[in-house]
Amino acid sequence: MDFMNSWIRHISLEEMSQNDYDILIVGTGAGGGTVLWRLCERLAKERIRIGIVEAGDLVVPTHTQNLPTVNVDDVVFMWRSPKYVKHYRTNYASNDAAPIPIDFHQPVIFGGGMVHWGHSCVRMDPVDLAEWPVPIGDMDFYYKTAERMMNVTRRVAAGSSIQEVILQRLRENGFPEATDTPTAVDFTATQHGRINSSFFFSSILLIARALNVKPFDLAVNARTTRVLVENGHVSGIEAISRDKKPYMLRAKTVVLSAGTFGNPPILLQSGVGGRAVGHYLANHSTVDSFLKIRRSEFAEVSGILRVLIPRSADRPFQFQLVTGDYYQPFKAKPLSEEWEIWLGAYGKVQSRYENKVALDPVRRDEYGLPEVQISFSYSEEDLEIIRQMAALSRLAASAMSLPVPGEGEVCLRIPGREFHETGTCRMGENPETSVTGRYGQVHGVSGLFVADNSVLPTSGTANPTLSTIALAIRTSDYISEQLKSSLKKQF
Ligand SMILES: Cc1cc2nc3c(=O)[nH]c(=O)nc-3n(C[C@H](O)[C@H](O)[C@H](O)COP(=O)(O)OP(=O)(O)OC[C@H]3O[C@@H](n4cnc5c(N)ncnc54)[C@H](O)[C@@H]3O)c2cc1C
Known part of the structure; x- marks a missing residue:
């Protein structure tokens, strides 16, 4: 038996095409994994069939940092390999004054971006949530549900002297809201009957939990190309196998969770979703500084640093501070006199129609499908926030009594390298400016839903995944309630 191909049970697209599914999910990242887990739990006792299809292959069975043989350099290599990741480099941001590469x-792997993600689980600020079509009370409930399920804790740096000293300096010198970063890691100790081999959370854990409550069908190397719609209701999907054979899969409900860049091509090729499909692409503008810190200023065992300075009403950006050790749990750490702290500022980016994912009218990929084309630029308002982030980064360094970074040491990150893109199927009430309604249902097509980063209506300033998972749970609850009431009516 080939272990690398069988650590999770999966079947071929051909087999899936013989079945009738009640629900089909596309993609196994944060959105798809959440929807699968929640629906399997909610519908465990119902006689319904659930399937999930993933374009990528089975590559790693857990978050890469749970593997003691993998260190952060290997992860970066993997993250850059075209075997696992599709890069879009073709277009340039078109700010006239200063063109920025993107x-x-x-x-494109089983588990999506959460196989490598950095576990920061920050809630969107109420100022940002006020722009969303979901009541704040609902968000609060679903944030709590998501945090519980993801083991979110603020204790990841508890007891670390560098954490305590930096927090104190920030709080006393102009950043009173500085706090421990909420992080999705499982601190439960291994015991008889409960072996904790997954410290770092990923969507693969969600899929594992789903497996244990309800059977489902999974196909990997199965790329969805279109959704099938009959008389305004979804009837299934078309998916293509690695050997380029197309299959039709029948389903009464379809949830697209192929991500911010994966969903628009599917919807555009299907001709559904309206004029907002692919538009309003947003990310976080990111300003990076690397600050020097001397070991002699701390107790002998200094630990790690994970600090968050959340956004405030008049500051539309957040800061995060991390020491490199956090990402290298198994790497030997030489005793060095000088350390580096990463200080990152994530800024709000306006949702603008002209920032978009579109289909290239000419170029085709290896499947003969249109290539994806991305257009992205920062607005004047975005650039003003970027300038403020650079200035405040220097102020934060000085608040921590660290050398203030000079010219060229505070840098704007290339857009896309923060991995926080959102908005291409955004939620909203108006079909002219949004793709889905408040429960993730695509306007004008019953039974078709979207659940992943692409539905976030605006970028806000918080890392996106916790919000995506909270909304994906909400969408799943809506789907399961509808399904249960239609099953009741049949009897
Ligand atoms: C290094 C790194 C660090 C990060 N750190 C953080 C962090 O600290 N906090 C945070 O909030 N976020 C972080 N992120 C971002 C986080 O990973 C994403 O927000 C999250 O993965 C998005 O989930 P998603 O479901 O929208 O998309 P994805 O996770 O990208 O999942 C989409 C899935 O769909 C599949 N797919 C695509 N097209 C198709 C198709 N046509 N048919 C079938 N399947 C398809 C893909 O293969 C993939 O598995 C980080 C990301 C990276 C890479």
């Missing part, structure tokens, strides 16, 4: 990515 480097957006689409992970």
Whole structure:
């Protein structure tokens, strides 16, 4: 038996095409994994069939940092390999004054981006949530549900002297809201009957939990190309196998979770979703600084640093501070006199129609399908926030009594390299400016839903995944309630 191909049970697209599914999910990242887990739990007792299809292959069975043989350099290599990630480099941001290259990515592996993600689970601020079509009370409930399920804790740096000293300096010198970063890691100790081999959370854990409550069918190397719609209701999907054979899969409900760059081509090729499909692409503008810190200023065992300075009403950006050790749990750490702290500022980016994912009218990929084309630029308002982030980064360094970074040491990151892209199927009430309604249902097509980063209506300033997972749980609850009531009516 080939272990690398069988650590999770999966079947071929051909087999899936023989079945009738009640629900089909496309993609196994944060959105798809959540929808699968929640629906399997909610519908465990119902006689319904659930399937999930994934364009990528089975590559790693857990978050890469749970593997002691993998260190952060290997992860970066993997993240850059065209075997696992689709890079979009073709277009340039078109700010006239200063053209900026872009480097957006689409992970194409089982588990999606959460196989490598950095576990920061920050809630969107109420100022940002006020722009969303979901009541704040609902968000609060679903954030709590998501945090519980993801083991979110603020204790990842508890007891670390560098954490305590930096927090104190920030709080006393102009950043009173500085706090421990909420992080999705499982601190539960291994015991008899409960072996904790997954410290770092990923969507693969969600899929594992689903497996244990309800059987489902999974196909990998199965790329969805279109959704099938009959008389305004979804009837299934078309998917293509690695050997380029197309299959039709029948389903009463379809949830697209192929990500910010994966969903628009599917919807555009199907001719559904309206004029907002692919538009309003947003990310976080990111300003990076690397600050020097001397070991002699701390106790002998200094630990790690994970600090968050959330956005405030008049500051539309957040800061995060991390020491390199956090990402290298198994790497030997030489005793060095000088350390580096990454200080990153994530800024709000306006949702604008002209920032978009579109289909290239000429170029075709290896499947003969249109290539994806991305257009992205920062607005004047975005650039003003970027300038403020650079200035405040220097102020934060000085608040921590660290050398203030000079000219050229505070840098704007290339758009896309923050991996926080959102908005191409955004939620909203108006079909002219949004693709889905408040429960993730695509306007005008019953039974078709979207659940992943692409539905986030605006970028806000918080890392996106916790919000995506909260909304994906909400969408799943809506689907399961509808399904249960239609099953009741049949009897
Ligand atoms: C290095 C790194 C660090 C990060 N750190 C953080 C962090 O600390 N906090 C945070 O909030 N976020 C972080 N992120 C971002 C986080 O990973 C994403 O927000 C999250 O994965 C998005 O989930 P998604 O479901 O929208 O898309 P994805 O995770 O990209 O999942 C989409 C899935 O769909 C599949 N797919 C695509 N097209 C098709 C198709 N046509 N048919 C079938 N399947 C398809 C893909 O293969 C993929 O598995 C980080 C990302 C990276 C890479």
